[in-house]
Amino acid sequence: MADRDWPGCARAxxxxxxxxxxxxxxxxxxxxxxxxxxxxAVNRLKSSDLQLRFCTNETQxxxxxxxxxxxxxxxDISVSEVFSPAPAAVSVLKERGLRPHLLVHDxxxxxxxxxxxxxxxxxxxxxxxxxxxYQNLNxxxxxxxxxxxxxxxSLGQGRYYKETNGLTLDVGVYMKALEYACDLExxxxxxxxxxxxxxxxxxxxxxxxxxxxxxDDLVNDVGGAQHCGxxxxxxxxxxxxxxxxxxxxxxxxxxxxxxxQPLFSPPWSF
Amino acid sequence: MADRDWPGCARAxxxxxxxxxxxxxxxxxxxxxxxxxxxxAVNRLKSSDLQLRFCTNETQxxxxxxxxxxxxxxxDISVSEVFSPAPAAVSVLKERGLRPHLLVHDxxxxxxxxxxxxxxxxxxxxxxxxxxxYQNLNxxxxxxxxxxxxxxxSLGQGRYYKETNGLTLDVGVYMKALEYACDLExxxxxxxxxxxxxxxxxxxxxxxxxxxxxxDDLVNDVGGAQHCGxxxxxxxxxxxxxxxxxxxxxxxxxxxxxxxQPLFSPPWSF
Numbered sequence: 001m002a003d004r005d006w007p008g009c010a011r012a013x014x015x016x017x018x019x020x021x022x023x024x025x026x027x028x029x030x031x032x033x034x035x036x037x038x039x040x041a042v043n044r045l046k047s048s049d050l051q052l053r054f055c056t057n058e059t060q061x062x063x064x065x066x067x068x069x070x071x072x073x074x075x076d077i078s079v080s081e082v083f084s085p086a087p088a089a090v091s092v093l094k095e096r097g098l099r100p101h102l103l104v105h106d107x108x109x110x111x112x113x114x115x116x117x118x119x120x121x122x123x124x125x126x127x128x129x130x131x132x133x134y135q136n137l138n139x140x141x142x143x144x145x146x147x148x149x150x151x152x153x154s155l156g157q158g159r160y161y162k163e164t165n166g167l168t169l170d171v172g173v174y175m176k177a178l179e180y181a182c183d184l185e186x187x188x189x190x191x192x193x194x195x196x197x198x199x200x201x202x203x204x205x206x207x208x209x210x211x212x213x214x215x216d217d218l219v220n221d222v223g224g225a226q227h228c229g230x231x232x233x234x235x236x237x238x239x240x241x242x243x244x245x246x247x248x249x250x251x252x253x254x255x256x257x258x259x260x261q262p263l264f265s266p267p268w269s270f
Numbered sequence: 271m272a273d274r275d276w277p278g279c280a281r282a283x284x285x286x287x288x289x290x291x292x293x294x295x296x297x298x299x300x301x302x303x304x305x306x307x308x309x310x311a312v313n314r315l316k317s318s319d320l321q322l323r324f325c326t327n328e329t330q331x332x333x334x335x336x337x338x339x340x341x342x343x344x345x346d347i348s349v350s351e352v353f354s355p356a357p358a359a360v361s362v363l364k365e366r367g368l369r370p371h372l373l374v375h376d377x378x379x380x381x382x383x384x385x386x387x388x389x390x391x392x393x394x395x396x397x398x399x400x401x402x403x404y405q406n407l408n409x410x411x412x413x414x415x416x417x418x419x420x421x422x423x424s425l426g427q428g429r430y431y432k433e434t435n436g437l438t439l440d441v442g443v444y445m446k447a448l449e450y451a452c453d454l455e456x457x458x459x460x461x462x463x464x465x466x467x468x469x470x471x472x473x474x475x476x477x478x479x480x481x482x483x484x485x486d487d488l489v490n491d492v493g494g495a496q497h498c499g500x501x502x503x504x505x506x507x508x509x510x511x512x513x514x515x516x517x518x519x520x521x522x523x524x525x526x527x528x529x530x531q532p533l534f535s536p537p538w539s540f
Contacts (some may be wrong), residue, residue, distance in 0.1 A: 128404075129404060130404050130405070131404075132404040132407075133403055133404065134399060134400050134401075134402040134403065134439070135400070137402075137439060137443075138438060138439050141430070141437070141439055141443075142436060142437060145430075145437060159450060159451050159452075159453075160411070160415075160451055166412060167411070167412060167415060168408060169404070169407060169408050169411055169447075169451055172450060173407075173411075173447045173448075173450055173451045174447060176446050176447055176449075176450040177439075177443045177444060177446055177447040178443075179446075180429060180442060180443055180446040181429050181430055181439055181443045182429075183429075
């Protein structure tokens with residue numbers, strides 16, 4: 001999809017799905033600070049004829065908590081518009097009668113309150129950050145290796161993300177660690193899982209080609225969306241600014257829509 | 271190689287190479303305790319016409335330190351008979367003019383005293399155990415991602431090993447984590463690297479088919495040795511006792527010499 005396809009392509013759109021971290025704000029300690037122009041961009045989208053949803057792999061906090069922070073930062077956003085991996089994982093676990101051993105951030109634990117966690121028969125990992133200690137990873141490993149049929153769920157598969165103090169390892173790195181330790185393949189819940197994108201499409205009652213995904217991650221946002229038939233565009237904020245200098249994205253260059261534009265610049269003037 | 275090949279095969283041997291942990295002793299906190307019969311087995315080998323070497327992926331302590339512990343436990347063993355990854359890594363780093371960022375156990379640090387570690391241009395990881403914190407892994411990641419051509423050395427690639435209190439994650443798990451984070455392939459120094467086995471063969475002046483490797487790890491000991499043309503046999507001590515109950519070894523079953531025998535039982539009565 002070349003630049004000349006705009007704005008014809010934009011006119012055919014019926015919805016936009018936005019990633020959060022790196023698109024609306026930069027991750028970091030302390031208060032959530034909006035990326036300049038992003039609050040206004042969300043307002044413009046909301047006042048247009050387009051449907052709007054938010055699709056994140058955020059797993060350090062419950063959905064109501066991080067949505068509240070975004071509201072404080074000035075965003076017009078509600079919990080029902082936000083799709084994140086933890087509620088999706090709870091649904092899958094309940095359907096399959098699984099009892100998880102959780103290796104997730106303390107802030108995410110309440111999402112799993114409704115599940116039985118005694119005598120675990122699977123492991124769920126999220127972006128646990130400092131809780132990814134040697135001891136905790138070993139505990140998760142021992143649960144898996146002790147199961148006849150080990151089942152590992154990973155809430156996303158990101159390599160790293162950008163915090164205010166630099167790049168930071170994401171859950172996918174620890175997913176790969178446990179996959180190797182136990183010789184298994186994790187089930188990914190969240191972007192870029194097609195099932196996850198489909199749940200957003202179902203909620204809006206739209207076909208993939210009618211929807212544009214905007215994110216800062218070529219693999220999980222842009223690639224994942226395009227794999228489902230959606231359009232995908234990468235912003236130049238968040239981890240984008242590092243991407244040109246690293247060799248992590250080479251397999252995904254095919255997915256790059258050129259030129260990628262910041263959210264608050266054309267072609268985002270819907 | 272079926273059981274009926276013994277003892278004909280054994281008569282053609284000119285040397286035996288022994289793994290340490292899981293073969294001579296069980297890993298764990300506190301004193302090194304010999305596996306029953308293993309001190310006598312080493313003595314029998316030493317009194318035979320066979321050459322004897324020890325080949326370990328031990329990277330939690332300097333070679334002189336863990337050899338001293340084995341001597342206290344009753345083993346007739348000297349530093350010059352022991353091959354371990356750290357000294358091999360130091361040679362490679364010096365040859366290539368590399369300055370390492372080290373993520374290794376504190377006990378291993380002195381092995382790298384002779385190297386310049388300012389402004390690192392590569393990362394070396396060993397079995398760092400508790401030092402595999404989120405912060406330390408992130409620090410190593412940031413060094414790698416900041417290099418134009420990131421180079422990662424891994425001292426071994428084991429998945430896990432057995433400690434007295436259960437199975438424990440090994441360095442290979444963290445190697446895979448950093449490989450995924452940075453989209454690179456680590457250079458493995460230690461078993462099962464052919465270069466590592468070749469250095470042992472060179473030291474003895476023997477051809478691969480004249481040498482038998484005995485270990486508890488199907489991938490790193492048995493598979494690695496057989497890949498080089500050596501014979502490989504798995505003991506039933508160490509991690510072997512867990513292997514039948516997990517799915518980690520399936521790709522390596524082809525390497526299994528049946529029946530695998532404990533070190534202190536036939537066909538080890540040379």
